[in-house]
Each structure stands twice: as C-alpha cells, then as structure tokens.
Amino acid sequence: MTADAPDPIAIDVGEVLQRSVTSLHSSLITRPTGRAVRMAIETQLRGAGTLSVSLIDFSEVGIIDYSCADEVVAKLLKQYLADERQDALFVFRGVREPHLLQVEGVLQRQKLAAVVETAPSQFTLVGTFSDQERQVWDRLEAKRAINADAVDQIAPDRSGVMALESLVERGLVFRSSKSGSVHALSQLVAHLM
Amino acid sequence: MDQSSIDEFLDEVVQFKGERVLFDARHLRWVDPNGMVGLLLAGSVAGETLGMRPRIELPDNADVQGYLGRMGFYSHAQKVFECEEDTSGAVSRASDVLLEITAINTNHDVHEIVDQVQGRASAMLTSKLGYPSSSVIPFSVMLSEVCQNIIEHADGPGWVAAQAYNWAKRLGRFVIVISVMDRGRGFKGSLSDEHSARYGDRWSDSTALEAAFLQGLTRFADPGRGQGLQQIRKQVRKWSGLISARSGTARISQVPEWDDSPPMVDGMAPLPGTQISITLPAVVGP
Secondary structure, X not given: OOOOOOEEEEEEHHHHHXXXXXXXXXXXXXXXXXXXXXXXXXXXXXXXXXXXXXXXXXXXXXXXXXXXXXXXXXXXXXXXXXXXXXXXXXXXXXXXXXXXXXXXXXHHHOOOEEEEEEEOOEEEEEEOOOHHHHHHHHHHHHHOEEOHHHHHXXXXXXXXXXXXXXXXXXXXXXXXXXXXXXEEHXXXXXXXX | OOHHHHHHHHHHHHHOOOOOOEEEOOOOOOOOHHHHHHHHHHHHHHHHHHOOOOEEEOOOOHHHHHHHHHXXXXXXXXXXXXXXXXXXXXXXXXXXXXXXXEEEOOHHHHHHHHHHHHHHHHHHHHHOOOOOHHHHHHHHHHHHHHHHXXXXXXXXXXXXXXXXXXXXXXXXXXXXXXXXXEOOOHHHHHHHHXXXXXXXXXXXXXXXXXXXXXXXXXXXXXXXXXXXXXXXXXXXXXXXXXXXXXXXXXXXXXXXXXXXXXXXXXXXXXXXXXXXXXXXXXXXXX
8 A cells, every 4th residue: 555545434324323313213314314424424534634535334224315325425425526635535335235226326416426335345336437437447446456657457548548537536546646556445445344 | 085086175175265164074985095194184274274173074984984093094183173082992003004194394203204114114015016025125215205305395294194905996906005295385385486587487386396306406506406206206117106296286297007197287276285196006917
C-alpha cells in the first residue's frame, strides 16, 4: 500500500441505526431514519484522516427502502463527490439481493456509481457507468492494484485512459498522488472484512 | 364496496350539500380494504365539511360485521363517526388479514406497519400468491414507500389496510389488496407551487397525477426525491398487479392485462387527498 493511502474506516450501518434512531426498529426505512443514519456516518467520518476509505456495512440491516437508500448511499456519495477535496471514498458491504434493487435504483436516478459487495468478497460496480469504465474497473479489480508504469495493462488505449480518469474522479478507484499507482477500493478495505 | 364502486360513493359524499348526513351501511354485503378505508375517509371528509361527526348505521350482516371487526374498523370508526359501540366483540386475528386498518400520522407508524406486516406477509405472499419467499422484502419496501407518501406529501392524516382474499369469480385466483388513503392536499396541492406555472392552463388534478405518477415529479428540488411511486409502479408491474391513484377529480391507473380499468378518469368530484389502491394477483400456475 502507498504512503498516501487513505485511512480505512469500518462503519456498521446496523449498529449506527440502533445508535442514532431512538427506537427498536431494525429496518432502514423512512427518510428521517436514513437522514439520521447518514448524519451519524458523517460525524464518524469527520474524525478520520485527511483522506479516508470507508467500508459501509449493510450486513445487519433487514430492510432498506428507496428513501433510506437515497439518504444513506446516494446523498453520502454525492456530498463527498461535490466536495473539492474529495477526501472520502466508499465501499458498500453486505448489499445482498434484497438491498441491491434499492441501492441500484437510487444510484441510477442520480447517475452515480458505487463499489458494492454483493456476496462475500465479491465486489461489483453498481449504478450508472460506461462500458469502458466497467472494463477498466473489472481489470483493476482482478489485479487489485497496479503501478503507474503498468497502467496500460488495465487501460490499454485512449478510451481506457479516459475511463480510468473518470473512475478516479468518481471515487470508484484510488490513485496515489505520490506514486501514481492505482488501487481497487476493495483491496484498500480488505483487512477490515 | 370495493375499488370498482368507491369513486361513485366518495363523489356522492363530496357533493352532498345537506346539514346532516347519515352513512347507512346496514345493507352492505361486501367490503374490501378500499371500501373500509374509503368509508373512514368519507366520514372524515363529511365531518370536516359539516363541522360535526356524521352518523353511521353499521352493517346488519353478521359476516360483514365480523369482517369489519377483524380488520379493526370499529375502533377507527368511533373516531370518525357517531356510531354504536362495536358489537362484534373481541375477535382473533384472521388468517386473511394482512394488515388491519392502521392510521398513519408519523414515520414511527410506518416503522410499526413494516415491522408488523413482515411475518404475515411472508406466509401470505408464498402460500396465497405463490410468490418466492424473498418477495417479502420488496413487498415491505413497497408498503413503506406508499405509506410515507402520506407523511411526505399529504400533510394530513391517512389510513392503510391490506388483506388477501380469493377473487374466485373475477380472476379465479387469490389477490392481496392494499389500500392507502388520506385527506391531505393531494398531488395537485403538493406540486402546485413549484410546477403549476410550467403547465399553465393545463394544470389540473389529472396533469398533476401524470406528473407525479408517471414522471416522478415532486415539490422538492432534491433529485433523489420522487422515486418512491416510480419504484412502486415498477414492482407492481413485475408482479402483474394493478395500481391506481386518485387525487382530487382524477384517477390514474397502471393497468395489467387481466383488468380493464381506464388508464385515466377525470371529471370526478373534488375529493381531498390521495387514494392509492394496489392489487397483487397470485401467479398463474405453469
């Protein structure tokens, strides 16, 4: 891992839900609930380093509806992407089949994409992305990380290079500002799982 | 009284001009969730207009009485109507009742409803409708979104009820009927400030319904809003179901092949609020 690698943070949404919503409800439903959970996550992130990669874990969440998925996933991503510093990256864990439609739906509605674990240690891009972005992301995911001088292995032509730039800009991969090496986000959070 | 007759009944209530009103339900022989929740809505609308609770004569048919009791109608009716005490006595929860009539006022109510319905929905969706066991999650999500619609957009009280029953004559299979009604400001009222100018003279209940139901328009500038109804429609279509929404003078429907409802009805009486009905049919065998 590079010296300027982001700080890894693990956030259990099920635990945040219990802590931030004063009720015994286990479902991540209704917009105020989603808002409360997102704000609790944001508070946790404010304590992180200058650059962080967060593993947002939905494994213990029973139901997530569209309103909550919009608040917890789409709005969280959108806020950090809009920030010029772009100092937070996200991986969403435990987004199993019952959650996937809702997460995918809210991402697509706002033309966002996210790195999501849909089965144990199985990561995929979810949301809106181009074929080129998908191909480059898949190649990087398979290699886990690649040095700056070997980037052509995942982005062999101009369209691939543009797709890689877009993936970096969209917070879907991490590129070290010092070494130029490129890392799959799943690799950066692997030790948290 | 069900989805097919509810508009006529509600129109009559809205257009009533007298000083006193009696809801004579003595000869009611059949009522589904749309009928029950519709009765409460009608009583509530009449009460608001008259400034006093209207009177209701409860059904004299024992089956209908028992059914209303099982759905928890009487306790809600006491708050809306001048009526006799519930004479049906305490009744155990029936196997066909998915969700008793429940008032929706806060997000806490939505949590309660979703928590409460999951166990029963799982059994009912698989045994009565033949849906996979995993369907309980999208069903719960759908219920959550449709109930939140009242809190987020209506700014007024509402009710929800759901029940499974055999549509032997009409469809030859089981269905689950979900009814959600409120007497809030309706789609036109919710969207007017932000969107009416763009529509000019065409702005009406029907255009507001089309904008919300078909295009996902909301009063919020936030692009993440307005997807609840869109996703409900998508899920209902996936299950070959019927979803229909009335707001004010118009009703819009997403109609499956087994139903012949018109996609849009306009020119009804100006009923307050929004009324949504969802009918999910059993899967047809292989």
